[in-house]
Amino acid sequence: MRYVVDTIGRRAAGDAWQAAVTETYFPLDTEYRNRHEFAGELETWSLGLVGVSRMKCDGVCYKRQRRHFLNEGDASLLISIPEVSEINFSQGSRSVKCNPGGFILERGDAPYEFWHGRPNALWVLKVPSASVRSRIGSADRFSALSFDATRGIAALFLDTVRTTIGRVGEIDDAAREMSGRHLLEMLCLSIVSDDRVLDSNVSSIRAGHLHRAEQYIRDNIKSRHLGPQAVAEAGGISLRYLQGLFQENKKSINGFIRDSRLDHCAEELMSVTSTATIAEIAYRWGFADQSQFCRHYRARFGCSPGETRREAALRARASETALRH
Template sequence: MFFSTDHCEDIDKNKVWSETLSSTYFPLSAECRNPVDFKGNLKSWALGVVGLSEMECDSVMYRRNKSHFKEEKDNSLLITIPHRVDVHFQQSSRQTSCGPGSFLVERGDMPYEFSHAQRNKLWVLKVPTSSVQSRLGPTDRLGALTFDATSGIGSYFVGAVRNALESIDAIDSAAREMAGQHLLDLLCLSMRSDDRILDSASSSIRAAHLQRAEQFIRDNLANPNLNSQMVAESCGISLRYLQGLFAENDYSVVGYIREQRLARCHETLRMVHESSTLAQIAHRWGFYDQAQFCKYYRVKYGCTPSDTRKNTRVEAAVTSGKH
């Protein structure tokens, strides 16, 4: 999709820019610093479950209020990479600035304000909160965090975004879907390397052990031998101690493993160009009894795995027809 205000001289720029961004990301309001002379353009692409966009516009303030997301069922995160000037962001009790050489995480399930005082160029990824949770754990501590993109995995991630944008028009939809998965994995790796991703309660030994156990599980879902004993041994703690950690958070080790596997299966089923059978997808993420997999899947998502795959492809066909 491509949109530009160049041909919108006689309309309300605040309204049209708000509507454009709302349709690309999620509902929000935009207040242009100079609505009469405001200029902006936006290009966006679907990379499977990931949305990627490139935006260039004059000074503006964006606001997302409770009324914007009270009816939403699927939460998302926005990852913003500024190129010219700092962006300023406030969410909950956090205020931060993010400049070139960094990227910012915005939670879509909480109110926020986002602004830049001068014309700016931004790359923005929209990623499902559930996809980040399945790789990184809880996302409630991510809002308004900025991450360095000048070195290490953060630099590699931003470089991959650049490569995707440069080649996006030359690759087909299947390749775009794979590119989206690659960007999602790199994003989570870059955030995971930051100490602030640890839970604010991780100063306690028990919380740190729980965080390590959960991450070990998320990293080893495909291992058919993954079980409570293996997790305990990987963390250097007893099985009884591990079970106690999970019980304190109202779930079991086995239940947590199952929930994480279901989340990865759900994400895979939402990939339009994934050609594996349902049994192969279930097996890939550690389910070896397809009947049980379907049973647990229906309980969690309210539909069968086949329904998810069918509905995803129908929605993709409708979206493709619109363009």
């Protein structure tokens, strides 16, 4: 889908840009240096779980207010990649600048401000928070950080974004979904290669133990034998010590395991190419009791598994219709 906003509409230009950005990402307020002379272009592509967009526009400030997400069920992350000039981002107690050659992450479930004073071109990815969380943990630890993407896996991630969109018109829906998952995996690898993602609320040694415990859980999430004792033994620490690590971060081991499994279930339910039943998906990710699974799922996401699947199908059909037009 492509949106073009120019100065012809006068005051309506700013309104049209805000409407386009809201439809592409989520509700936001916009402010402009000169609302009457704003111009911008926005193109969007769907890669299954991952939405990719390319925007070129004049200076603008986006504000995500608490009222914008109070009734939202599915939290999302935005990954912004500037290509022309500096971008600025502020969320919670963190403020960050990012130049071309890097990227930043923005949590959609908390207020923030994002701005660039000069004309800019950006790639922006929208990914479900649950999909990132199921791979590398909570976004709290790495949101509002600027990541260097001039070398290594992060540079490869940026190159792959550009290459994928260059070929997206040549591949079918299944290949697009697979490409989106590939971008998601590369994004997560880029993040965990940065030492700052370790939890800063505890000492470096305890943060390392917690990080390894969480990673062991993610690596073995399908195992029927996964439990607190198995995690402690794998990390070479006592169960009591392990429980203390999780308590310091206001969570329990069993709760972390359950929520990780739910995140994986949600991701599979959002896949438009998955043919598995809800019961099969629940069992695959460690839930033996479907009614219990549905209860936990609703408590975590505010909707039923069936509603998630139906909403994903509706979004896919809407995207397909937009591409045809």
